[in-house]
Amino acid sequence: MEKILKYTNYVDVEKKLKRYSNDYDVFIVDLNNIKIEVSILNELLNIFRLCKILKKEIIFLSDSDFDIDLKKYIRIFKTYEEYKELGIYGTFQTKIYMNNEKLRNLLKETLMKNSFLVKERYESNFFNKEHDSRIKDIYIIDFTNYKSEKEEEIKKIKNKNSDTMVVLVIDVKAREKALKMVEFVDAIIEKPVNITSFINTIKKLANATNLKYENIELNNRLKLMLDDIENEISLAKDIQQSFLPKNNISFNGYNISYLFKPSNGIGGDYCDVIFLENNKIAVIFADISGHGIPAALLSSMLRVFLREYVGKYQSTKELVECLNEKIIEVFPSGKFVSLFCMIIDTNKNTIMYTKASQEPGLIIENNKVIELETEGQVLGLFSKKEFSDLVLFEEKQIEFKDDSVILLYTDGITEAIKNDKLYGIENLKEQFLKDRHNIDKIEHSLKDYELDDDLTLLTVYKEYKNENR
Structure with a gap:
C-alpha cells in the first residue's frame, strides 16, 4: 500500500513516516513547489536513510528542474503517473563496465531517464572482485575487447545467481566469442548501439524478471491461502463430525x-x-x-x-x-x-x-x-x-x-x-x-x-x- 506525504519539513515527514510505517509499504513524498537547495537535499537524504531503516520504499515527486542532479541520490519522478509507469524499473541495479566513456555515459543517461539505478565503471573494475549477483542486477559488459578473464567473471556471476542478468555489448569481431557464451548471457547488443533498441531490451529483461517473481510471490500467497483453507476445512470437518x-x-x-x-x-x-x-x-x-x-x-x-x-x-x-x-x-x-x-x-x-x-x-x-x-x-x-x-x-x-x-x-x-x-x-x-x-x-x-x-x-x-x- 502507498501513502502520499506533502513535504513541509524534515521533522514533519519523519513523524508521519514513523506513524504510518506499520500500515504502508511505499511512501511518496510530494516536493512540488519546494525549492531544492543543498540543505533540503540533506533532509531528503535523511528521509531516504530513515526509510531504509524502516525497510520501506521511498519515492519523491517533483515537476521542477533542479540545479542538482537529484536522481544521483534519490528516486524522483515528475508525476505519480510517471512513477506508476516507470517505477517498476527502479528496483533494478544496472552495472555498466565499459571503457568508452561517451557510450557509457549515453547508456547511463538513458537508463536513469527510465528510472533504473545505475553504477558505471571501467572494464578493469570488472575483474577479480566479489560480485553481488542479486536477482535484479543487470550487468552490461563491453565485450568488444575480448579477454578470457571476462568469460570467467561472467560464469562466476551466473553460477552464483542464475537470475542475475548479463548483457554483452559487442562488435562484429567479438560476435563469435559472444555466441559461445550464450548459455551465460541474457542478451547481446551489437555496435553501433541503437539506444531505442537498447532500452527496450533492458526493459524486456526487467519485465520478464518482475513477471517471474510476481508469479512466484503469487504462488506463495496462493499456497498460504490454500493452507489456510485446508486448515479451515479440517476444523469444519471436525465440527461436522462432532454433530x-x-x-x-x-x-x-x-x-x-x-x-x-x-x-x-x-x-x-x-x-x-x-x-x-x-x-x-x-x-x-x-x-x-x-x-x-x-x-x-x-x-x-x-x-x-x-x-x-x-x-x-x-x-x-x-x-x-x-x-x-x-x-x-x-x-x-x-x-x-x-x-x-x-x-x-x-x-x-x-x-x-x-x-x-x-x-x-x-x-x-x-x-x-x-x-x-x-x-x-x-x-x-x-x-x-x-x-x-x-x-x-x-x-x-x-x-x-x-x-x-x-x-x-x-x-x-x-x-x-x-x-x-x-x-x-x-x-x-x-x-x-x-x-x-x-x-x-x-x-x-x-x-x-x-x-x-x-x-x-x-x-x-x-x-x-x-x-x-
Missing part, C-alpha cells in the same frame, strides 16, 4: 449404524438419530444442495431445526412440513434439502416415514428388497402458506418385522460411475440383499467406481434376531 450421532447404536433391541464420507472431507449429507419419549427413535437422513463448507453450514442449521421441532410432532408429515417452512425462511435462495424422515416405535415395532424428494428407503422383507416411497417435494422450494395446492407430503406406516432391514442412502452411491455406467439402484439392491448387515461391504462394492458426490449410508435392523450373523 454426527453415535455410531452403531444399540437401543431396545434395535441396531442403527451408518457410514458418512463427504467427497471433500466436508459436505452436505446429513444423518441424525434422536431419542424421543416412549422408546421412540427419530432417524433423519438428508442431502443439502451443494458441496463443501457452504453445504455443511446449512446441514448444521438443519440440525438445529430438527433438534428444536422433532419432539413437538408425533407425525413425520407434520415435522417435514415444519422443516420446509423453516428452510424457506432461513436458507439462502436456491438452497434446497431432500430428506427421508422416519420415527421408529421400538415398543410396537412400527416405522412411520415421510420422504421429501430423497432417494427411497430400501427395506428387506421375506428376502426381497422393497422401496419405501411417499409423495413429497424437495424442502425449501414452495411454502404451504402460499402454494397450498403444490405442497403435499405423505406419511406411511409399516410393521418392522424381526428379519427386516432398512437401508437409507444418498444419491452419491447410485450416481457413482465406472466405464460411463452408473452404479444404479438395481446394483445397490442386489448388494444390499447380499450384505444387508454390513455397510462396509456395501461401500466396498464401489471400490472401482468414481464418486463425485458425498456418500452416506444407514442401516436399521433388530439385533436379537441377527446376533449370530
